[in-house]
Amino acid sequence: MGELLMTRGRTTRRGEKKKTLSQRVVFGTNTLVVLLIFLICTVSISHLIHSNKSAAKGYILKELKEEEKLLMQKANYWSLKLSKLTSLNRLESSKISSTMRPLPEIVYLKNDTSVALLK
Numbered sequence: 001m002g003e004l005l006m007t008r009g010r011t012t013r014r015g016e017k018k019k020t021l022s023q024r025v026v027f028g029t030n031t032l033v034v035l036l037i038f039l040i041c042t043v044s045i046s047h048l049i050h051s052n053k054s055a056a057k058g059y060i061l062k063e064l065k066e067e068e069k070l071l072m073q074k075a076n077y078w079s080l081k082l083s084k085l086t087s088l089n090r091l092e093s094s095k096i097s098s099t100m101r102p103l104p105e106i107v108y109l110k111n112d113t114s115v116a117l118l119k
Contacts, residue, residue, distance in 0.1 A: 091097050
């Protein structure tokens with residue numbers, strides 16, 4: 001029984017054995033140099049990508065911290081305004097302030113305004 005081998009040639013005759021597709025691969029110095037350069041470029045590019053991502057994260061973190069600082073300032077402003085309004089509401093609704101009467105005129109006896117006389 002004959003064998004049919006696939007060869008690099010264009011003929012498929014029975015019983016004729018030529019070189020098969022599986023050939024021995026030999027790495028020379030030029031191939032090793034090209035592979036080494038390719039490996040170095042791949043490692044360099046991956047390092048650049050990683051450092052670029054970490055730098056971008058740093059910028060985003062800085063912007064978020066600035067935004068947080070601005071929001072904290074706004075929150076402090078509104079809390080001060082709220083406390084001022086609530087204290088004014090308490091003063092208006094208290095019994096002591098409703099029984100007070102306005103002063104007609106204040107005369108200061110000394111220039112440093114420490115002693116006053118009510119007329």
